[in-house]
Amino acid sequence: MKTFKYMLRNPLSLTGTLLLLFFIMIASLAPVLTEQLPYQVTPYQMPRDGFWQRPQDPSSEHLLGTTQGQYDIFYGLVWGTRTAFKIGLGVVAMGAVFGTLIGSIAAFYGGLLDEILMRVVDVFMSFPFLIAAMVITTILGKGLYQMMIALASFGWMGYARLIRSEILRIKEMDYIQAARAGGVGDVRLILKHILPNSLFPVLVQATMNTGSMVLSAAALSFLGVGTEVGYADWGQLISLARNWIVGTGGNPFAYWYTIVYPGLAIFLFVLAWNLVGDALRDILDPRLRGASHV
């Protein structure tokens, strides 16, 4: 409750929360906001109005114009919001669960197992993230789920390290000794007594990560190893805009709408998560709590 009040009092986190609510609304209202055509197999496939390469200016028919290949930008943005939530939450959930599992095992059993698991973490961390994700999507092939797996398989190490250090700290506390003395088994001890007390830092980390995962996913789409062609995805819209940023001879900004709208969508979405995550971190850090109003 306290957390909630803090979030609403602080202008930055309030902005973040409102933005997030806005995106949730767009995502849930997607079928109402856009018109699906009978031949569409899935609403995530952007409908095309012809096969022209040249983008079309915004009009009454295409609210924000069309991009290369006559994909409707408005449609792509609206359904792309769902894609962004899927990617952000999905990848972070996979990474957090797996990382928590590895971190808990390492911290709880310690010794050789801990040493081995942490060295594995080190090796995973010595790959540049985006490049690692690029390699895996190259191998798995294009597609939303392949991309999510690629991002998650190099996105769990932070959680593992975090949860490990949290558990190491909590493990030594008196109430754990008491529970042990009371005959509580290993699994129960981890699940009921240790994990609930170490989850908040993971939550903060996850919130901060959601935005950056969406950024990375869009980067993969931009590089051409992300979603399939025509999939409603903001990164894909930006990659479709690439050939048109110099405009026409007389008018360098002729096709501004192809890049500005999708760019703005990604920016605001990531910003929302970062603002909320930043506020959560301030709340978590007792040294900063109450010290200032930001």
Add this chain to the structure above:
Amino acid sequence: MLTYIFRRLLFLPVVLFALALMVFSLSMLLTPTQRLAVYCPDPSYMKGGVEQAKALVELYGLDDPFLVQLGRWLGNVIRGNLGWSESTSMPVGQALLALFPATAELGLLAMLPIVLGAIWFGTKAAIHHNGVIDHSIRVFTILGWSFPTYVFGLIALMIFYGWLDWLPSGRLSHWATMEVASEAFRSYTGMNILDAILNGNGRVLLDALRHMVLPVITLAYVWWAGMVRIMRSSMLETLRQDYVTTARAKGLPERVVHNRHARRNALLPVTTIAGIIVAQLMGGLVITEMIFDYHGLGQFAARAAQNLDFPAVLGFALYFALILVVMNLVVDVLYAFLDPRVRLE
């Protein structure tokens, strides 16, 4: 100090082996036919159809047990043979070496504004904690942190290339490329700026710098944000320490307290983060080089990935991981050098 470096160097092969193992295991997810390219130094063998491919799978032992293939592959890698890259029509190892200077030049040049700017702005924000300057810097960094590199780069290109026509894309203008390739121009490092200085060629130097402005700003802006935040919180922490109070009590001017006493210690975490930023910068390099048509390793990797050129992508990943490991080693040694507490452990 020397023992510390020595100990770290001993660990290096272990990490490298683990990295190689991982890259190899990833490639084993592919079918033998797909992997054929990794072992096939000459692409013309591939044109013989299914029968030929089957024969080649047999010949190169792509159906062999995992360990046998691993041993053979490691042997090749150690001898510097990373396979053939279809997308660039040359051996992967050769392509990596040829393109490395361009990417190193861009990366190093981008680190300058990131590090110097972060130190300066981070200090300013911490000194004026909760003041207007602090808030502006904080908002600015959060905005930067959320701004996608590719959007920033494309919009920069739209304005400075499309509209104003001040700054070009690519690595060099056509005439400068010819000049660099000519007999008279000696290539010392492969980095255009450095070579132009060494050759005393002002025109090429200027041209190379002009091409660098946009990519460097694009790379720097996003990572700069994260770095400023670290510097700010580290400086805030340091300013609360007792010795800073002591310095003030001695009657030292604020400027001296900030610059000579507090900032030095506040730099320590920044050193560590710089290592991590370098790692993330590498991902940024791929995108930045793609946007600005900068002919370097990043563009090579992105093209290879688009063309499903597995040997090139895997070779590139291994190569960058190696650079990253070495970079981390340098950062750790630097850290130990700066902080005596680490050295004594």
